[in-house]
Amino acid sequence: MLNFCQMKKETIVKNSRLKALGLKETPARLAIISIFEANHSPLSAEDIWKKIKNKKVNLATIYRNILSLEKGGVLTRIDLRKSSNYYELKDTLHHHHHITCSTCGTFEDIELCDEGLSSKALENSLKFSKILDHSLEFFGICKKCKR
Amino acid sequence: MLNFCQMKKETIVKNSRLKALGLKETPARLAIISIFEANHSPLSAEDIWKKIKNKKVNLATIYRNILSLEKGGVLTRIDLRKSSNYYELKDTLHHHHHITCSTCGTFEDIELCDEGLSSKALENSLKFSKILDHSLEFFGICKKCKR
DNA sequence: TATTTAATTGCGAATAATTTGCATTTGAAT
DNA sequence: ATTCAAATGCAAATTATTCGCAATTAAATA
Structure with a gap:
């Protein structure tokens, strides 16, 4: 793992945030958060999955992370009256x-x-x-x- | 079918409303609307189904009617962040x-x-x-x- | 740095909610 | 009474999401 000085600032923020929630900093987790940070519009689990596909994260993992990040107050669920649920960063x-x-x-x-x-x-x-x-x-x- | 004078007032209202939407007045439809009128809280398809069960309406019919009534502006979808969708009469x-x-x-x-x-x-x-x-x-x- | 352990993940299967196809029935217009 | 599109029941299909379990991994600790 990189030491503190080698890390990007935004990653530091993510880490401390995750740590505070008792969540490990995993590649999947960081990727999901990055995607939300880059997309300031609601995303469904499958939207995220498509954007991350090359990095091969399982869809079930996305669902599980959405859940824990929502529980931790990082994400919030948005109702767009569609068949699937959408989420975005909670401001x-x-x-x-x-x-x-x-x-x-x-x-x-x-x-x-x-x-x-x-x-x-x-x-x-x-x-x-x-x-x-x-x-x-x-x-x-x-x-x-x-x- | 009953004639106009034999009908309950609320049924008349329902009928004209349905007719205006190009929807037939069926027992299932009337029952669903009655249930919503009697319950001023959000109901899921299954909630309605349970309340109507004795009259033997198929769950798929409930779903289909919710859809057409929502499209017709009679019902509105409510997001309670649960796994199923809830609806109530649109005021x-x-x-x-x-x-x-x-x-x-x-x-x-x-x-x-x-x-x-x-x-x-x-x-x-x-x-x-x-x-x-x-x-x-x-x-x-x-x-x-x-x- | 190596060891340890609980958290996380992948995978496939299971579940839950909703939708659809199709044959049959029914409301309501004529 | 006849007609016909709309509505229904039923079962099967689809979609979204969750779960069980074995394998992997992050990170705390020796």
Whole structure:
């Protein structure tokens, strides 16, 4: 293994993050995180698998890593109303949202400040005392499909 | 078939709604809609099937009807981050939201006014000119699981 | 550096959710 | 009453995801 000085800065960040979660730094894990860092849009397990295929990581391993990274708060699941699940890096400061085309399935990232929504929701809740996460997704027909 | 005067009022509403969508009024369809009207919480295909079982409707029929009712704007898909899809009646005036427990999966309805979110989202979009729907879901740990 | 051990992986099989093909039935228009 | 497309039941197919288990590997420790 490389020593600290030989490592790329971003890898150091990844490592310490993984270590903090009690997860080993494996090639598969690092590759998956890199792919998410390079793609700021939601990806399905199979999307990741296709991007990583040459490096020969098993699809089951992708699923298992998605699970542990989601549990560790690195990834978050995104609902695009498709048949498979999508994920992206969890940005704890700024929430990331999307608009998905109900016709062709294409989607777009949306910047939108939705601060205060969670606390508003909590005010109306009986069974919950804390909200950890939320998802806000939009659906419509894209300009291409509208024509 | 019953004539207009013999029919229950709610059935009349259902019928005209279905007719407008070009869907036949079948026992399965009416039963499914009734179940959604009686349960103001998200239901999966299997949830519906269990509630209807005595009337012997095939699960595939439930799936097919969910699809056509969703397409017709009667139902909307809800993401509770579970393995199966959930649906509820689409209320075009007031959006319905939920908090789901990440530990035990229990969920609660949340009343929350989120008007203006869609238009705000649209302002930041390049590929879309209209938003038809959105979903806003919260996730946390319920009081029971916290203990 | 070698040893040790639990975590991770690959592989194939299993499971769960959903969809499909096709023959039959049925709602509703005529 | 007749007609015909739409809807249904049933079983089989497909898709997405998970699991069991033996082999491998990361990383802590001697």
